[in-house]
Amino acid sequence: MDDQNKNLILATALSFGVILIWFLLFPPPETVEDPNAPAVAESTEAGTPATAPALSTAGTTAGAATTIEPTAAADAPRLDIATDRVTGSISLLGGRIDDLKLNDYRETLDEGAPIVTLLSPNGEPNAYYALYGWAPGAGLTLDQVPGSNTLWSVESGETLTDETPVTLSWDNGAGLTFRRTISVDENFMFSVAQTVENTGAGTVSLAPYGVLARYGEPEDLKNFFILHEGLISMADGELAEVDYDDMTDYSYDQREGAAAEVTQVESEGWIGFTDHYWMATLIPGGDAGFKSVSKYDAARDIYQAEAVMRTLTVAEGETAEANSQLFAGAKEWATIRTYQNEGGVTGFLESIDWGWFAFLTKPIFALLHWLNGFIGNMGWAIIGLTVILKIIVFPLAYKSYASMAKMKELQPQMEKLKEAAGDDRQKMQQSMMELYKKEKVNPAAGCLPILIQIPIFFSLYKVIFVTLELRHAPWFGWINDLSAPDPSSIINLFGLLPFAVPDLGFFELFSLGILPILLGISMWLQQKLNPAPTDPTQQMIFAWMPWVFMFMLGSFASGLVVYWITNNVITFTQQYAIMRHHGYKPDVFGNIKASFKKKQKEDAK
CATH class of the missing domain: 2.70.98.90 (Beta-galactosidase; Chain A, domain 5)
Structure with a gap:
């Protein structure tokens, strides 16, 4: 597998997987009232300010705490x-x-x-x-x-x-x-x-x-x-x-x-x-x-x-x-x-908790607030924000996808270099670097969109979680609170079956809504822009990644999932168009068919 795909796996799996698993394992805990806890005494009263050095030459002496019935x-x-x-x-x-x-x-x-x-x-x-x-x-x-x-x-x-x-x-x-x-x-x-x-x-x-x-x-x-x-x-x-x-x-x-x-x-x-x-x-x-x-x-x-x-x-x-x-x-x-x-x-x-990425969360929310005022709906405002962010980072995305297309064109030459080097990995790496330098290709460029997305993702997560404007903000249909997870559930076939979804506790992440499922599909389609890797381990990682993310993000705020779906759709469109423009024609349907054929062969064995 080429270096670009290895970097992609590393950036995605390490940067997102670890943090998202943390969010999943350590969500905000439910407050449980202890029925045996002693009640606060009703007859107590907060006192006047504590004694401290005078604020001017005249002394200031606060009184002791008092109580009232x-x-x-x-x-x-x-x-x-x-x-x-x-x-x-x-x-x-x-x-x-x-x-x-x-x-x-x-x-x-x-x-x-x-x-x-x-x-x-x-x-x-x-x-x-x-x-x-x-x-x-x-x-x-x-x-x-x-x-x-x-x-x-x-x-x-x-x-x-x-x-x-x-x-x-x-x-x-x-x-x-x-x-x-x-x-x-x-x-x-x-x-x-x-x-x-x-x-x-x-x-x-x-x-x-x-x-x-x-x-x-x-x-x-x-x-x-x-x-x-x-x-x-x-x-x-x-x-x-x-x-x-x-x-x-x-x-x-x-x-x-x-x-x-x-x-x-x-x-x-x-x-x-x-x-x-x-x-x-x-x-x-x-x-x-x-x-x-x-x-x-x-x-x-x-x-x-x-x-x-x-x-x-x-x-x-x-x-x-x-x-x-x-x-x-x-x-x-x-x-x-x-x-x-x-x-x-x-x-x-x-007083609003903007977090460590305040340099991003503040302008992101200001733009989101303006879009909401212009559009009149926070869900569509999130989609508009995603489009604007993708436009801003488009120059880097263009270079990245152009480099990926060039890497695909160089695939035959890279295979020849591998054959010539045999088991000599140092010679192969040196030959690869000379080829990259000659063709002016940066194998790490494909990671740029992923790396850029990390601070944007966390900033938007922070914005959606802490800001009041997202609380109880509806989008359309069943999405009536963008700060809460998608309330629909696969368990009752998204409302078609006549019963409410039970409280499943930790296993509620398996009660997927429509938005998380669309997220998984969008990530899966984005993968199909490229053929599956030949290495079985890497192939398995790629095959499971969309569905793992689907379950992990399923318990996140709907607004964040809307952003991620929109981002995937735009990324897919950009990557497909740019790679075609540079001579590489992604065979999406062919890659989908190939993945199913491989699955059928494995099942036959």
């Missing part, structure tokens, strides 16, 4: 949140944003499936909320500043909408009046303006803060190495991603009874928690810097992300204000991009 939390008065995109409520106990649903997204594709819940109050399973307050400094004690148990009054506004903000107020009875004005835009960005008015005697100092508290790990945690879920932060242009299990390894904070990590942000940044498709993030305003704190309380199984802003000194008769934002919503590329480019949230697009 679950009945009081449940019975606390609330203000409704109602926009086109989000609904929920704000609890006046602590003034926390702890009830938020994303109206545009359902948990599943089933009819009547519940709306996705992002934030939920303390006392409910997997509580998750945003809490704001002030840490006392010089001249103040903990009970003189608002915290998690403060019962706020409504000063203005009845319902928070994208047109009507609400203002809460609390008087500490010692000369300080605190106000909190909350507004929300048409998407997922909340603005929180905290003010303190000093009508008492003397100067006080205090630091505004925001906290995101998450009770336990998310129920739908994927725990898949290709996706980051957990703490995410940006500090002066540097992105940090910390998994939940890594947060438990933080150094222990003796005073707070929690494991904590503190980062001083000098100018711009943000901190929060990211899920597969959703995110909640604290974004301090201005460029004065803040203290970024991530913490895990093992005793209560609470993960916290905190932003403690610089200490403010408020003299008698003065009012101080601190502004910040809270993003709580879906990780929509266009929305997050707008917040970054127009809203000034530095590096916000990095």
Whole structure:
């Protein structure tokens, strides 16, 4: 077998086979709830920020963790949140944003499936909320500043909408009046303006803060190495991603009874928690810097992300204000991009996990997003993207297929050289290299299309897996979610038989859908552009490769299989046309007949 085919086998089998087998053997695990696991105590409450060095000359001392009774939390008065995109409520106990649903997204594709819940109050399973307050400094004690148990009054506004903000107020009875004005835009960005008015005697100092508290790990945690879920932060242009299990390894904070990590942000940044498709993030305003704190309380199984802003000194008769934002919503590329480019949230697009191939995944998704907007269907957009990518790499493909055609023309001469060299492999290799040099042929050129496809394949796999825009995106017919495997199955003859496909667990890969079968056929036809190799071992590898890939890719997202089928069809067409143009006429039907004849002979033996 010639060197070109050997390289092709090596590039394909090693580069794709190993990685795809890894994906097959280590898929995202299903989250299994342990019925014997102890429940998170409903009476616990996330505390105020940990003690850390002062951010200015005035000292900042945060209070100890506090607790509230679950009945009081449940019975606390609330203000409704109602926009086109989000609904929920704000609890006046602590003034926390702890009830938020994303109206545009359902948990599943089933009819009547519940709306996705992002934030939920303390006392409910997997509580998750945003809490704001002030840490006392010089001249103040903990009970003189608002915290998690403060019962706020409504000063203005009845319902928070994208047109009507609400203002809460609390008087500490010692000369300080605190106000909190909350507004929300048409998407997922909340603005929180905290003010303190000093009508008492003397100067006080205090630091505004925001906290995101998450009770336990998310129920739908994927725990898949290709996706980051957990703490995410940006500090002066540097992105940090910390998994939940890594947060438990933080150094222990003796005073707070929690494991904590503190980062001083000098100018711009943000901190929060990211899920597969959703995110909640604290974004301090201005460029004065803040203290970024991530913490895990093992005793209560609470993960916290905190932003403690610089200490403010408020003299008698003065009012101080601190502004910040809270993003709580879906990780929509266009929305997050707008917040970054127009809203000034530095590096916000990095909250989408683009991976190591970010230099490819970012432009690939941007092009896919544009095509989807132009075509109006993500499935056809993937096909359009494949066509564009093939056009871009066509010059290299042309050289590769031209070289392959030239190699076929040189086959008779190569056979003569082999006969002349006999068992002297060194002489044969030297003669071959002289022939390649004379005819200006690169035997490795045939591997270029395969090698180019590897980063493109993984980048597109990453894009389809991590981006929200592919979630529940339909194509046509039975393909109603391009981020999920083909739901059709050979077991019930693709719906012709009147029974549903049972849950086969690991063996579900044998329940092939229509798309994986088309993928196998397209790879098999592509092989038939060339005669089968004469070596029995290599012949067997080529014979099994399309069907192995068919089963391996059968459990992949439909969007990725659509891309691969389209790529195979275009590659087949390009290779056939280019090789004919250079004098070699692939006998596809003849090669198919020859493979069946060989099979019949083997069966006869």
